[in-house]
Amino acid sequence: MYVAHIREKDRKIQELKDHLCEVQHLAEQYGEKIGLKHVAGLAGLLHDLGKYSDEFQDYIHKAVFHPDLENKKRGQVDHSSAGGRLLFQKLHQTMNTPYEKLLSEIVANAIISHHSNLQDYVSPDVESPFLKRVEEKELIEYEQAVERFFQDTINQSAFDKYITTAVMELEQKTDYSPTQSFFLTKFIFSCLIDADRTNTRQFEDGKAEGRSDHSILFDKYYDQLITKLDYFRTKPEANYPINQLRTEMSEQCELFANKPSGIYSLSIPTGGGKTLASLRYALKHAKQFNKQRIIYVVPFTTIIEQNAKEIRTILEEDEHILEHHSNVVEDDPTERDSGDEQEDGMITKKQKLKLARDNWDSPIIFTTMVQFLNVFYAKGNRNTRRFHNVSHSIVIFDEVQKVPTKCVSLFNEALNFLKADANCSILLCTATQPTLENVKHSLLKNRDGEIVENLPEVAKAFKRVEVIDRTEQPMTNDMLVEWMEENAGLWGSTLVILNTKRVVKELYEKLKGGSLPVFHLSTSMCAAHRKEKLEEIRKMLNDNTPFICVTTQLIEAGVDVSFKCVVRSLAGLDSIAQAAGRCNRHGENEVKNVYVIDHSEENLSELKEIEVGKGISSNILARFNKKPDKYEGNLLLPKAMHEYFSQFYRKMDTSLSYFVSEVEKDMTRLLMSLAQENSYVSYYQKKIGTRFPLLLNGSYLTAAKHFQVIDQNTTSVLVPYKEGSGIIANLNSAELIDDLSKELKKAQQYSVNLYPNELEQLKKENAIVMHLDGMMYELKEGWYSEEYGVDRNGEGEMSHLFY
Structure with missing residues (x-):
């Protein structure tokens, strides 16, 4: 009997053949979702083939049953290279077809990497770490492990038939583009990682889990939502013109949900009921096209709780709605990634914590843009593990204009893959739609993909505020305090949004001793703390009590508060529009003022996006002041916003594809370039003196090491x-x-x-x-x-x- 794992609590053994076949079965389920059942299953079947060696079996028995004896150190026994080598040797010879070679490169990389990150096919130092693992690394007991694998797990004939089916699947799926190849490799890797971790967790807990089927839940949620909406229509205020308009847009979402999967936009103006309208689309579309989950992606952690709470209340659901913010458990950067799985025979507390990380198997998920992008591009198997569960989903981006500028190309390519290959429907929600379809790595939005009909007229009907330009004379915090003291009592509740936390804190300190109560919100507060502060603020707003709230842009995207006056430091036009959405949000008053100021004490030298946006907005404001008719008399309508984003992406053109200064290449080049465009391939061929032997040439590990959505790791x-x-x-x-x-x-x-x-x-x-x-x-x-x-x-x- 060959051992894969030994359970801590009772020292029960999981046989290696059982582990391989169970991981294969799980991986097949995951891969089948995009037509790659046997491709993913092949990775599961071979991933721990190296554990058949005497070296590993001796190591695991000593570690568990004889810890006093001298033994190899954790991670010293390489059991992940053998399966990749077997597949590469079998399918990457001169007589093999391109599809067989491609299969071996994709699946072998997943196998050899399942305790680390996907390897570079060619690296910046003009080596091939992938080839070193599958061809050059010394595996003393390799033949022994392969022989035992075919004796114990699967016979040679059945194995060959399985490979033939996997090749056929890949042939039907692939278009041979470097972009698709990267995502397919990442997807198969995700299937393997999750299958391996899930099976290990099931063995440790002593229980297996059934396959998730959320269709019954979605039917229930849809019925509950429609019942709630019908109830809202019985209220007297349902006949108000603005509420009738909300109802019309909600019904448009219902009808639009009958369209096939694609990339669509939902440009409901602020206060138009975007959250429930998008949920209505998602639940109807999930029922219609058998989608497996609904994923809400928001820009800031500050609004996850609010949006999730609103949907929990409507659906009367808590257990099946996941809020995924940040990774509370940190990996040790000096430690080899153990793949979240035991290697010393016993699963430790540290490994249990890693196994406990959520794999996004919930029916409704709320997460951040950072976590979403990490799934596709960041290092660490905890991120990759979630990738396959994004397939067959409806992904709703709330305030999509907040995609970090350097990640625009990567964001677009990920969404294009989800649409074309992963059976996803994508909804871009915001009142300030960015022009992502007009950049180099363009987003392949569906034509006529805007759900809201007669958008300019709808936006005019939702007009709540007047934007007042006060940028002619720059203001200091002292000048702001004086202005607030003179006017805030008359204005009523006043929200001040500045661009940096330093000036926000200084302004708060200066206002504290004044005549009005002052609140301060910051990302230095935990989510529970901010939530309590916002509840206090909402109570003050409901009581119609004059007060001042000072904060950064964390409050802009989706936080449901309605002040009587907003003061916004000059920034991008989208930020000004989002700030305006916190003023007179529900039209409870006549048109109110949003003042745009130029704060002279903000240091934007490290905030290039805000600095560039500020300059473009300043120019648009100047043109608007001279010729307001050019913008239909309203800076917050789609025409001005389209002009703003077109200029912004032109100015930031060289920054959209995530330039990695350490290797002087864009991230898109590291991951998705053709061989003839890859300088590493050219240098490799000159160095070796022969043609580069692989079909794929991405530097996946190099890219992952350098990827981080925000400028510094936190x-x-x-x-x-x-x-x-x-x-x-x-x-x-x-x-x-x-x-x-x-x-x-x-x-x-x-x-x-x-x-x-x-x-x-x-x-x-x-x-x-x-x-x-x-x-x-x-x-x-x-x-x-x-x-x-x-x-x-x-x-x-x-x-x-x-x-």
């Missing part, structure tokens, strides 16, 4: 705000993986993301406690304040807003 730190302290204790005591999963989801509400310099400074000041072998950080009592969140005595303000 670390999630649990903070001692109310329930936050208790969560750490629960995580330390929990043993079952399901219990760990629940606590990790709670922990997202009580964590704050910190830049490296901030984390290091707090460590030096002895403010950080590390748990679980350094995988989790906790902020000590006294370092978190009610006013500012993570409090470093006014130092180290983060200027970037987290996505």
